Amino acid sequence: MPVQDLREWIGRIEEMGELTRIEGADPNLEIGGLTDLYQWDMENPALLFEKIKGHPESYRLLSNVLTSLPRICLSLDLPTHLTRQEFVKTWRDRLKEFTPIAPRQVEDGPVLDNRQVDADVDVTQFPAPFWHAEDGGNFLGTGNIVIMRDPDTGWVNAGTYRVQVHDSKTLGIMISPGKHGRLIREKYWAKGEACPVAVSFGQDPLLLLLGGLEVDYGEDEFAMAGGLRHEPLDVGAPGRRRSSSRARYRRTSSTRRGRSASGRATTRAASATCPSST
Numbered sequence: 001m002p003v004q005d006l007r008e009w010i011g012r013i014e015e016m017g018e019l020t021r022i023e024g025a026d027p028n029l030e031i032g033g034l035t036d037l038y039q040w041d042m043e044n045p046a047l048l049f050e051k052i053k054g055h056p057e058s059y060r061l062l063s064n065v066l067t068s069l070p071r072i073c074l075s076l077d078l079p080t081h082l083t084r085q086e087f088v089k090t091w092r093d094r095l096k097e098f099t100p101i102a103p104r105q106v107e108d109g110p111v112l113d114n115r116q117v118d119a120d121v122d123v124t125q126f127p128a129p130f131w132h133a134e135d136g137g138n139f140l141g142t143g144n145i146v147i148m149r150d151p152d153t154g155w156v157n158a159g160t161y162r163v164q165v166h167d168s169k170t171l172g173i174m175i176s177p178g179k180h181g182r183l184i185r186e187k188y189w190a191k192g193e194a195c196p197v198a199v200s201f202g203q204d205p206l207l208l209l210l211g212g213l214e215v216d217y218g219e220d221e222f223a224m225a226g227g228l229r230h231e232p233l234d235v236g237a238p239g240r241r242r243s244s245s246r247a248r249y250r251r252t253s254s255t256r257r258g259r260s261a262s263g264r265a266t267t268r269a270a271s272a273t274c275p276s277s278t
Contacts, residue, residue: 002077002229005110006202009074010062013046016080018071020045026053027138032131035063043068052127061127065143065205075205077229094228100219101226103235111236122168126201138165140201145211145221146173147198148184151191157184158221160211163199171199180217194250204233 003009013019020038025031031049038044045068049061066072069087070080078090116122128138141163149156159181164172175182188195200207206228210221226232 002231003074003204003206005204006062009205010048012074013071016070016074018045018068019048021048021050023049023051024053025049027055027127027129029130029133031061031063031127031129035131039064039067046071049127055125055127059125059127061129062202063143066209071205072209075209099227100223101230101232102220103222103226104232106234106236109234109236123165123171124168128165136164139163140165140171141173141199143208144199144201145203145207146175146181147200148181148195150184150218151187151193153218155218156220156222157181158200158207158211160208173197173199183217207233 003012010019022034025034031052035047038047044064046065047063049063051057052059052061066075069082069084073080073082073087076091076094078087078094082090123140126140128140130138139162142160144160144163145158146161146163147156147158157180159175159179161179161181162174164174166172173181175185185195204225206225207221210224215221215224222233222235
């Protein structure tokens with residue numbers, strides 16, 4: 001049976017001996033440094049940071065999600081004991097009979113349990129590490145997916161891009177030239193419009209994996225996830241996502257010292273959802 005959410009995934013990898021818990025780490029370079037040390041070699045465990053300095057104990061951060069073959073297999077709903085050669089063969093066989101399954105719209109879900117809207121939004125409450133010494137600030141991404149809709153075709157793209165915190169209601173999103181999110185963004189800006197955007201943190205690792213792959217323009221990552229899971233992925237119905245859709249991706253001339261994810265584009269956070277204990 002495929003993993004249903006990140007909490008289940010964390011529990012499963014801990015049972016597999018694929019998780020290391022770390023308490024009291026500092027988001028200022030310490031989390032980034034430990035993450036780098038553990039990702040030098042494949043098959044090192046994922047890291048779950050708890051009781052993060054400066055944040056409530058209920059807020060946790062997971063890194064090095066896909067840096068071992070067993071964890072990749074779990075995310076793809078494949079046997080976790082496969083060797084690398086067996087994985088390649090099994091994956092090729094899976095692709096021969098692969099059929100996308102469109103996502104299923106639902107009226108409710110855990111993501112809506114805790115909501116902040118408009119003036120109540122404060123994205124600085126979440127642990128956003130200063131990952132690297134020359135970064136331009138603190139980053140919530142890139143273990144995320146950025147969701148955008150093509151204004152011409154209605155196709156929804158889910159890509160993985162760096163997301164920087166600038167203040168309590170402003171995030172910067174860095175999308176390299178040629179990436180699908182960048183192409184969609186430019187379509188809106190060419191019309192003089194802001195680009196609607198939603199950013200997901202803490203999703204099923206399968207979506208993180210798909211968000212980082214080079215799939216054809218127009219291919220639906222949510223439908224691909226459904227095909228790999230052999231069942232549709234549940235997504236919130238448009239009516240329930242109305243407040244989130246007010247977030248807009250705009251041009252800006254602001255820059256910051258160091259490598260910044262802002263440069264020329266930021267999004268104002270109009271709605272946020274947060275877990276009571278992640």
